[in-house]
Amino acid sequence: MPIRQLPDTLINQIAAGEVVERPASVVKELVENALDAGARRIDIDLEEGGVRLIRIRDDGGGIAPDELPLAVSRHATSKIASLDDLEAVATLGFRGEALPSIASVSRFSLTSRRADDEHGASLQVEGGKVGAVAPKPHAVGTTVEVRELFYNVPARRKFLRAERTEMGHIEEWLRSLALARPDIELRVSHNGRPSRRYKADELESLARLNETLGEEFARNALRVDHAAAGLRLHGWIAQPSYSRASADQQYVYVNGRSVRDRNIAHGVKMAYQDVLFHGRQPAYVLFLELDPTRVDVNVHPAKHEVRFRDTRLVHDFVYRTLHEALAETRAGRAAEPGIVGGASAPTGIQGMVGAEAPPTYPWRSTQTALGLGVAEAPAAYAALYGATAEPAAPQALSPGGYAMPASAPAMPANDPDGIPPLGFAIAQLHGIYILAENADGLIVVDMHAAHERIGYEKLKAAHDGLGLRSQPLLVPLVLAVAEREAEVAERETDTLAALGFDVTRSGPQSLSVRSVPALLSGAEPEALLRDVLADLREHGQTRRVATARDELLSTMACHGAVRANRRLTIPEMNALLREMEITERSGQCNHGRPTWARFSLNEIDRWFLRGR
Template identity: 75%
Template sequence: MTIRPLPDTLVNQIAAGEVVERPASVVKELVENALDAGGTRIDIDLEEGGVRLIRIRDNGGGMPGDELPLAVSRHATSKIASLDDLEGVATLGFRGEALPSIASVSRFSISSRRTDDDHGHVLEIDGGRVGDVVPTAHPEGTTVEVRDLFFNVPARRKFLRAERTELGHIEDWLRQLALARPDVELRVSHNGKVSRRWKGESDLLSGMRLHEALGEAFRDAALRVDHAAAGLRLHGWIAQPAYNRASTDQQYLFVNGRAVRDRSVAHAVRQAYADVLFHGRHPAYVLFLELDPRRVDVNVHPAKHEVRFRDVRLIHDFVYRTLHEALAGTRAGTPSGAGVMPADNGPAPSPASPGIGGMTSASGYMPQAPLGLQVAETRAGYAALYGGLPAQATHDASTVAGPPQALPDSGDATLPPLGYALAQLHGIYILAQTAEGLVVVDMHAAHERIGYEKLKCAHDGEGLRTQPLLVPSSLAVSEREADVAEREAATLAELGFEVTRSGPQSLALRSVPALLAHGDVEALLRDVLADLREHGESRRVAAARDELLATMACHGAVRANRRLTLPEMNALLREMEATERSGQCNHGRPTWARFSLPEIDRWFLRGR
């Protein structure tokens, strides 16, 4: 067969197969061009889900008439001129492929005028056939019309879905844009009717945009995150664990303003939430990661949906630690809502602090008497971790309860966040009066979290212990896994594994993490190697350890129908206020709920 060059129209149509998947792809490319041109107001007119018409009008800088043919030429752009520009590109578009690709599969026109020009110019293209540039009346900025998408590629048109489905994809992308660029006003109409208007505002949370995009429930549960280190900055909002989803539909990541999907960052977020979510549930977040453009490659996906970081391990660790610390501050009783990170309620319990009973908690409130049920202090040694938690102490109400005590004035400024206990309900819940109303606490779930955090602190204080194997274990692995083990030997040693390469596809395992020695350590090691290969980091060992400690804490926690005195209940409330992540138990269930006095009044129609 003879080799010959392809016609330009066919080349553009092939490129359109990568860039133009559906009407939402066209909207994305054209709106990103409008943003790169400095547009602060963008009108988006659609017909039949974008298949019949997509019209994008912006108030950006515009283009002169003689540049319109260049704008629809392949690989013609004003955004880069050299490899250095490409490596540090900060604009949303840069390849110069979008307009010619879109124009090759539609009836296309582009009109534009600069501020100082007397009139604008328009260029029409029909299925790739380019017309002449002619003068036209046009306001400052640019308008692009795309009609009859895929009219000349019927095979592609058959793959389009129903009008409502295609419109839904456009709306999903515009929701991302609304979150990324709150400063830009977006006006959307469909089939001649206004369907959405996003007003421009200086800050995402100051107005209604976060509420409109993700709903009131997300906004009320949002925690503000803003942390910078090592030339990186992560800011935005993460939902408290109690607000979680069945899918990943409310997970938004923006890297230098570009909406992307990244497996490493998603993995870091999942790990940060691992201790506080139900199995199978997903966190919700809107996160903005900022870094030097030269440290991230945005030119790895035809539609620019993915990026590649030069320092994957650093990015993963930075995201994980930032969110892990933010979630550690979600102590029971701390205020939520308004998208603000909860105030610091004192330091986390340290390995040296006493158990639940008989202490002045970190929040500064002195319990009235020992609880009589306390988690073992595992600082006594490694054996205590294997031995589990000691049996519950015998409780003698007559020696602990003491005389009845009057509740403090609910208007007292020193009233602790979870208030003071009133009673137990069915031996399961603690009812407490606060300055705002009523708090209900699941005493087993709360005690379980307190014990779990104490066990983790104690184990962290002891440091990682390793257990040498009497006879080294030989593992058959793939050559790629062996390469990772050899390269990451120091990292594996930090995790408790002494591993050496004994052949092209074999490893010799000489020591393992002591706490996990009786489990399937070979399978654990394979999982760790997979994490190191994909993410450059692994928390498999910590996760396996935490699972064991969580089981121990669950067995040691106060059980249902265990009668507590008021002083014991108050001691538990004070510990909750001082313990990290005490808003959820080890399995992700909430440990407490708050009911305001006005809300309770509404139950009984008071004031009506």
């Protein structure tokens, strides 16, 4: 078959196969064009899940009548003019392929008017055949109508799903857009009925969280805002206690563009690794901002993916920001969500969390039999219950030799600010739970889970201080690997050494391992090293060694934690509560289970219908 030039209509239909996957793809491209045109309100009318009709009406800047034919021509755009523009794209669209691709597989019309024009102008396109521009009444802005999508490409139309399914894809994309642009009003109708309305709200984007992800997410969301190394990460992450069975509430935006990025997703996953229950997924809405020249947005036909100039830096920045934010999920803080970030972060909606020092209390003093450096102040405890008697003289209260202090600062009985977040212990339930009273109501603590987390964090801190030591192997291990793995090992020698591995390349497809991390010498070093090399190749860094170490320390902490049915004294219970308040991630045990729960007095009153 001879080589020949393809006709323009066929070229556009081939491009449509990349850009237009389903009605949701059309909505995405047209709405993004409206946003690039400066629209503040966008109306979206749909019929039969967008298959029969997609109409997008905006109040943006509009298009000149003589430019309408250009708008439906391939590679015609107002958004870039040179390679420099392409390397620093700040708009959502830039290729000039969307409109001609959509017009080639539908019955298409484009009507627009600019503010200075006396009237609007309209252009019809039938299956890629462009008609003449004609005058038409129209408000300032643009309306695009797409009818009978894929009517001339029946093979593509067969792949479309049921109306409800296609509508679900459109609603999910609009939800993603609504999270990113709370300043834009979106009105959606389906089959002639109003379906959804997102009101514009520039000041309070928490309202959009309620509208899009629900009240439960908003109530459990921690605001994150941190900037460093020319990067800024802000948005919301859900507390570990709010997790999902699937990744349906994970939204990532890079310079305002919704993307799917494995590098960022891996950084988030690693940050949550120590606090999520097995098999559960975190929920988050995260915005990464950086210089446009440091990210390539021209790597995917539908612009779903991006490529960073420094992948390792981005991954490390995301991981460390969220890791430190989640470290502040101490027990007692769940009802105090706010901004977690560095000093450069702007003031947040609900104040700063994470930039402050751990709370200190005047009654923290000597050791208990549990080895937790906190004690109970008799005067404060008596004041909590309105007792007027003088505190009793010090006496031994545990086999470990713990004694209450002779004197302690008194605390006003009616001063809620003087009561620690987890309050004071009042009883132990079935040898498993600690019951405590705080300023708001009742606190219930799983004593084994809480003590396990405390011990685990102490073990991690101790080992972090010592660093990862290496243990030489009696006989070097010769490891057969793929050539690309050998190249990674040769390039990342210093990284591997910092992880406790002494590795040299002994051949094109072989490595010589002379030492392994001492703490993990009993594990399988060969499998661990292969996993480390895979991570370094894919993500530019790895936490495999730290993860394996943490699993071992977690097991040690679990065995060392106080067991069920062990009776604790009131001072021992209070010691555990105080230690929880100052321990990072103490809201969850090592396996991701919650360690505590709060029941407000109002909630308890409702149990008994008080006040009704």
